[in-house]
Amino acid sequence: MTSRLDPQPLEWLDRSETRSFEFEGQHYIGFAGDSISSALLASGQTLLGRSFKYHRPRGAVTLANHDVNALFQSSEEPNIRGDVTPLAAGMQLTACNVNGSLAKDRDQIIGKLSRFLPVGFYYKTFHKPKKFFPLWERLIREKAGLGRIDTGWSVRRKAKTYGFCDLLVIGAGASGMQAALSAAEQGLDVVLVDENPQIGGSLDYQLVNEASAAVVRARLKHDVQNHTNIRVLPGHLACGWYTDHYVPLLGPDGIIKMRARAVISATGVMEQPAVFRNNDLPGVMMASGAQRLVARYAVKPGQRAVVLTANSEGYRAALDMVKAGVDVSAVIDMGSLAERGVWADELNALKIPVLERHTVYEAQGKEQLKRVVVAPFDGDKCDSRDAREFDADLLLMSVGWAPAAQLLYQAGGRLAYDSTLEQLLPQELPNGIFACGRLNGAFTLEQRLADGERAGAEAAAFLKGEPLIPALAACRDTQAHSHPWPIVDHPKGKNFVDFDEDLQLKDLVNAAKEGFDNIELMKRFSTVGMGPSQGKHANMNGIRVLAAVTGRSIDQTGSTTARPMFHPVPVQALAGRRFRPERLTALHPWHLDNGAQMMEAGVWMRPEFYGRPEERAQAILREVQAVRTGLGLIDVSTLGKIEVMGPDAGKLLDGTYTMRMSNIKLGMTRYALMVDDSGVIVDDGIVGRIAEDRFYVTATTSHADATFRTLSRHIVEWGLDVRLVNRTGTLAAMNLAGPHARKLLKPLTDIDLSEDNFPYLGLQEGTLCGVPVRLIRVGFVGELGYEIHLPVDAALQVWNTLMEQGAEYGIRPFGVEAQRVLRLEKGHIIVGQDTDGLTNPFEANMPWAVPLKTKPWFTGKPSLALLKERCQRSLRGFMLPQGYSGELPKECHLLIDNGDIAGRITSIAYSPSLGRYIGLAMVDQPLASSERMFQVRVDSGALVPLEPCSTPFYDAEGVRQTVDLTEVA
């Protein structure tokens, strides 16, 4: 059986290309240009899906993505919307959310039980006794959800692009096209989008047989497609409106992030269902849905039709059905013929009976509409005693419209109910937002064109800064196209307000009666509008029902918030291409070539250690020993490196760091500790003086950008004459450390390395291996050490030379892990590991870095003055008892004192130099100040004793960082 019509004038089909596919195990054939639903309907398959809750049979309703009756599953994707998904050859589809098959869905039984499942029933049961709830929950969850995902599906990502325009016109129907032209004529750069694959909007399905529309259609389509100022983007969905006219457009190739300067919403109206018993049967359709089916896909929607209408559009639809060969038995008009105009006259001429002041009381049929029961209707209630029946397999509903105003709401627009049009209309729109067309109450073609012209001109005036007198209401219709109460009660119910959620009229009424009589509460309790259609076909009737129950007006009742997205948007399009920036030092390739295990350090990659993963511990030990006994070289290029220049440079650093920097001697450096306003440690590094008015500052890897930012802000707020240069990326740095450091460097540099000229903490400029460098005498790892700062492009050459020349001293590259051990032996903290989000310098055992008496001011000083006497904890060194061989404590294991938490280990490592485990712990008072043993609770729960001790653990006098090994020996 085929319902395919002869070629229609504006059909979307390419009949030269057939496409075969499978649905529920059956083979079907459609054309290129078909949607999944239209291809199935053309083949006579009118049952397209099952409803979410009661598993009722469902067919096509809107063909416009305003409902999700036709939802499909493939092996690639869940929840495929058949009405709008283009048919592709070879598709293998099944119905969504059925137990068994679409035809024999075992869960239809739930529909029979619907009387036992009143609105919000799940709140009122299943919870007693408590222990049974998990069982009920499993049952309920099994019935929840729609499609199935396969967790084995691979990732998909679609690239995004950026777009810019003066004016974005959303909706390429009559008013949208006219608006685009009107604005383009004013010289604006216009983008015109429509979610449909072809432009034209309702012109092409509702007015397809209207002779007067043909000329307009041809002109508009030609003009917008040929205007140099207009870019037309069919097949692009405006996902939502975001701040400052940022509108992502979802197209077949991904998302265009469109930035407009103004937006016109010409998004039209969404036809609303009449609410009567069995209004969800396959065969019951929106009139506009049937028109789409005929005009776009050349599918005959049924053989024998009844048309329910409350507007002139219903008569247009009836005429269109006649033209498509459908036998229209009757038109049921909820009002009177006198209001309907020329289309009604045309229909009358065909002698098709019209029942005025009647409505549909009930639809009948099992899996397909068989019969329509109509009865007199007084505008509010239906008198079922005078019911009449019509045999029909098609029932069209043309009872009213709701504006597709989602984007207007998102932009902060306000809509108000217009009792002339019986429709919500834009009342107040924010700057740069315009609306036109049926969305704005312009219904006749003339009105829509005039309204488009107006909106385009207003948008142009707005963008040119010309005076603007908005005339939002100028082109509106003066008669209603919606019925204020298209709703009929029925003692047996099944009169659905929300098809997604299987919500019947009584569900909403009962929700309101139970106190959920605020529109948002009703939504949340009944779930009206919460399904995948997001209320497109349900919210308006929901509001009408609530208004009626509460006796409030539509405006008093209000509406729920229309949040993005307009339609659901694929995650793969939202996510876009994967972009994970990494920063690599100039020595990165060397590290890889030499067996480094790399680790992430913020955005940087750093060598953790050199060697195979399975020999991690030995490798780290080897590296530590190399530094202690011979030489080690570590890449520290990730340090923040900032030049600070200008007459006020010293003042800037004095104000930013705890210690005074303005009195550092030329060629010397000082430890630099930064705290915030509340006295919490945020960064540390060193400050060195290059010249009277020039300093060189380092910062920790993770805080480098923030430190630069803080310094630059202080320049502004303190009004200083200072320039900063962030050299983090342009300078490499390496630390050569070990007793042979000086010996190795001496022949390679022109800098006088003698202790007198270049003492500990000194800073000198010169050349090394012919490369301009800055050398800094540092002591972080506790040996004679030189930090070498040099241009990135020379880093590899110098590194290689040092490695080669250092071979005779047993030089080894060392990584972050060895550095952690080495610094721990010296008792140096790592900010962020040994400190937390509230640690101040006193707690970190660095009172020497807080010159409260001698400095009049630095950021955080008043806080530290207060905190000095209130320290509740203190960083202490500890060692595991000599010879301890039990379970090892880990970082963040807790210190326990008298059964209470008394601190935690912040760092612990085996010290090869001491031959035992050492560590730092943040210890609460009073334990911190006592001489008692600490106890730490390890994984097994056992308490392990720790011997508190002073730091540094190693070379407390700091002899080694000043002298050569030979001199020590």
Added chain:
Amino acid sequence: MKVFDCPVIGRRPISEFDYVGEVRKPPMDADEASWAAYVFNRQGAPGLLREWWYHRPTGRWYVMERDTLKDEVVRFIDLEEVRYDIPA
């Protein structure tokens, strides 16, 4: 996404900026309570707020007066206006 129409650099998306928060001047001779109030308290209520915004790509600082209810920048503040002296 929010766009700021900034002096010198023109229209820039908010994603290019770091938000550093309310502009405040530390009271130099405050008692404990007013110092603590400076450190922790903020003008949390909706309304006009002077805020620091750092434009990362150019390293420029802006102080904007923004309506935090409507998310609209009312004006750009001359940086001279937020300057204060620190004791040296």
Added chain:
Amino acid sequence: MPWRLLKYGLKSSHDEPRFFPESRPLKSHYDVVIIGGGGHGMACAYYLAKEHGITNVAVLEQGYIGGGNTGRNTTIVRSNYLTPEGVKFYDTSLKLFEDLSDDFDLNIFYSTRGHFTLAHTDSALRTMRWRAEVNKHHGIDSEVVDRDFIAKEVPYMDLDCAGHSPVMGALYHAPGAVARHDAVAWGYARGAYNRGVEIHQRTRVTGIRTQGDKVTGVETDRGFVSCNKVVSMVAGSTPRITSMLGLDTPIEIFPLQACVSEPVKPFMDTIVVSGSLHVYVSQSSRGEMVMGASVDPSVLHSTRSSFDFVEGLTDKMIDLFPFMSRMKVMRQWAGMSDITPDFAPIMGKTPIEGFYLDAGWGTWGFKATPVSGKTMAWTLANDRNHELIEPFRLSRFTDFDLVGEKGAASVGH
């Protein structure tokens, strides 16, 4: 089929009692006015009536019941906090949650799912251990687990995160749960209403009257009501209320966004949070994936959505769950988070006599609903801070005695 459902089905009419009262005039005086008809406000009203016999109480709500952050959060309940004060507080809350359905005779769908906080760096792993150790010390079921454990429990997660920032381990908190957020507010509201508390929706507080340093009443858009005690439980609107009294606080408002996918058949039982990737996800009883990230970076008193949020979230989410790239995002929304400098709430008495504060909930308000209501009710009844909330007093900011929760910061929903 449960008996209750049979009963509904066999009755010819739907004569269920109202959950909440119809709109009625305000009285001229109440013993206690609660500003804010969200979960916290309703819980406070409920416990005032139930445990302290104080029923001359009005809850004033500018919108509708549970319409603020109660109805916008992602419904996660857990107690794996970092500080002892946080752990004790939230553990009390979790235990109250477990019995709420029974208490209310209303099913709040409290569902224990297990909660993973993933660690992608060794520093994150250290923080996880810290939290686990503090939790265990207080008898909370938390442990640091390795990749193998995670792979067994969440087999469909890509622990290598597509090759960047691989998962190194996690903090696993077995009692982590989700609940139907609206039902929590409704249950408390119904319970309070049935015990005589008045609930006034669409009633906006426009001012608070004081005499000296003492509260005397509340101005509303429906007129003045006098009262002895006022408690503000309004999360994102807190600064608007406190500014009426000239009371400065550290609270700043940042939007917190979330989104849901289209519903799919349940496949995910656990709750997964990744601090490093700034994402978290669970699957609702309707089958939607409920997803969120961290708060927006700048102050804003608005519940607008942003596209960059959903872009960033989905980008990171499919590193963990590649198959989710085939799903669709259905709806996004935002709430206004009242953030404090130490990521802990501000509760209890204030310098103004008769004015009490329950605020600073940041992104953790929902899970504290029962315990906040209970301890604030106690505090109001006794005019003395309940011991569980003493660490959260406003004066800690004057005393430089902050709560150390910041150590476990980043994303922690």
